[in-house]
Amino acid sequence: MKLRIAILGTRGIPNHYGGFEHISEYVSEGLVKKGHSVSVYNSHNHPYTRDSWNGVEIIHCYDPEYLIGTAGQFAYDFNCIMDARKRKFDVILLMGYTSSSIWGQLYPEKSVIISNMDGLEWKRSKYSKPVQKFLKYAEKLAVKHSHFYISDSRVIKTYLQNTYQIDSRYIPYGADLFSDRERNHDSENRLLKDDYFLLMARMEPENNIETILDGFNQSSSQRNFKVLGDTGNKFGKFITQKFKNDERIEFKGANFDNTAVRSLQNNSHLYFHGHSVGGTNPSLLEAMASEALIAAHDNPFNKSVLSSDAFYFNNAAEVKALVENVQWKDPERTMVKNNVQKIQQQFNWGNIIEEYEEFILKCFNTHHDEKATMDRR
Template sequence: MRKIKLAIIGTRGIPNHYGGFEQFAEYLAKGLVERGHDVTVYNSHSHPYQKSEWNGVKLVHCNDPEDKWGTAGQFVYDLNCILHTRKESYDIILQLGYTSSTVWGWLLPRKNTIITTNMDGLEWKRTKYSKPVRSFLKWAEYLGTVYSDHWIADSLGIQDYLTKKYNIPSTYIPYGAFPFEEPEIDSLASYELSPYGYNMLIARLEPENNVDTILEGVSKASKKLPFLVVGKHATHYGEYLKTKYAAFGHIRFVGGIYDINVLNNLRFYSNLYFHGHSVGGTNPSLLEAMASQALICANQNEFNSTILEKDALYFSNAGEVSKCVDTVDKQQYSSFVGNNLHKIKHIYEWNKIIDQYENHFKTIYSTQHEIQQNIPS
């Protein structure tokens, strides 16, 4: 079979300078190129990396007015990306998410191009959005089912949701992570931390990530170990949290950290790693925490428990967070850490995930061409 010509849309671009989908696109695109495919990733014109190629991946920079127009600019950027795909002859377009792109779904190239969409999480459940916005996101999710030929679910919970809600089949492919087994203690020096002498979380500072619940528990705990809050905090909600917990000097808001090696070392040497995400999907940071051999205390919900199973501590309220902070020593739970690393190596390792995506692309490409060949001329 000849190589597949693939485009990836729906991110701000690669290499990653932003977050989950961008990290995913970076690993996937590079892996597919290494497997012999022709891959293009669409980048914002303001992306820090301005070259037209990265590790063999072709890059197309499209105008992105988000910095001037705010959220409306995301819709314009997605429109510009989709319009550009119409000028090319891609075999497959992988669309990541739906929040600002599926309203333009009717413009996606249809002739000889297959559209497959990663349906992301249940964005309309995010409490940071107003009721009108959440209603729009439900509609955008629906459009994602209308204007796509195939669908990918990154968690079994999302796959079940798509089946029950829309009666559509989807291919389950989770995110991945690379096992981290060579820690460097020097990474702790700039944060004035000692090995296993601190707790932490990594998240977007948003209500549905339970950051406030975690910090409330941390503030009320008897133990006052340093607590790192890693995530961009120059937001309205971030400012609220910083003000609310300003009196607790052991809670440190360190901002976003995008150096994966630094993040891996911080996770590895932490005593407890809190994961508060509650809205759908397999969160990349959860898998990275597992891969970094962190001891995880996660919000109790089906999306987290499906991945972690019995190999984590769980919380539902601030009191349970406090109890974990006061009583848990990482050395007591070495089996949790080891079992989660085993899952990464044997289920969620990036090369295995890229293989699954490649098989998905090969399958839908071959099926489409068999159908076309059997259509009478």
């Protein structure tokens, strides 16, 4: 069975932003290769301006966020939903709910609605209490107006079961194993191998960037610390100002060259992953696949992925201890090897695309069987 599938809720592909854009790239292209017709909605000011990408139809919708800020996200999602109502998609895959679920009553009636439920957005410390309250409400609307649900973390799956009594399908993000081409990508990084620490994240408080850099700043390490991420926002400017006098800390800006990023991860002495809210984070999987040794913030999301194959920290003092004491010996090499095996077995893109297709087909058939039963009554 070949379906007409639309992916909404992202800024668009190819990825120039984050996690949902990242997975939308892989899933949309993978579903096209399996014979489905797939459309992805892109912001009209996305740098990619063509009408197709690797066989995926690109639908450009007006996005006023650049003019009016966050409120523009709601307008953009509204525009995408209203366009989708005209196109008779069999299935609509919604990536997240933050600014789309308030339009839930407008979702196309004849399409099967599947929502990837995101990472408990209302817990993010960057949001004020009123915004957190709204996001909790948006989560409830997403549950109400969707037919089926995807969780990218077992922690989120359990949360949705306990909170809303809904059974979501666990499908994580994926990553590709580190290739020889990537290994040989950057001779400069290889010359600096083991000579620097690395983190890659959006500049947000809940990513524990300040905690990590505080710990490093207090350390006696002779290594440098490379920070990847756009520092143009308020928190980014605060962080760069706070650590401007530590010449070891290098703010490198955002980098969407996946090959270059993976080379940096592979050659780092220790990769710090500070994310504390959300599901299976793509940058963490990329670091695992890139054979990086990982130090992660101690929380259930990270532990559900890494298990015992990482170092963990809760505060700056623990970061300082890791910076000053971690060495690459046999136990550390075993941790890296075990994480690569996880990518091969659990977080393999081929398997994940298969799971998406199987679940989408199951949802479509279940929904139409239920509708047929209701129609006969």
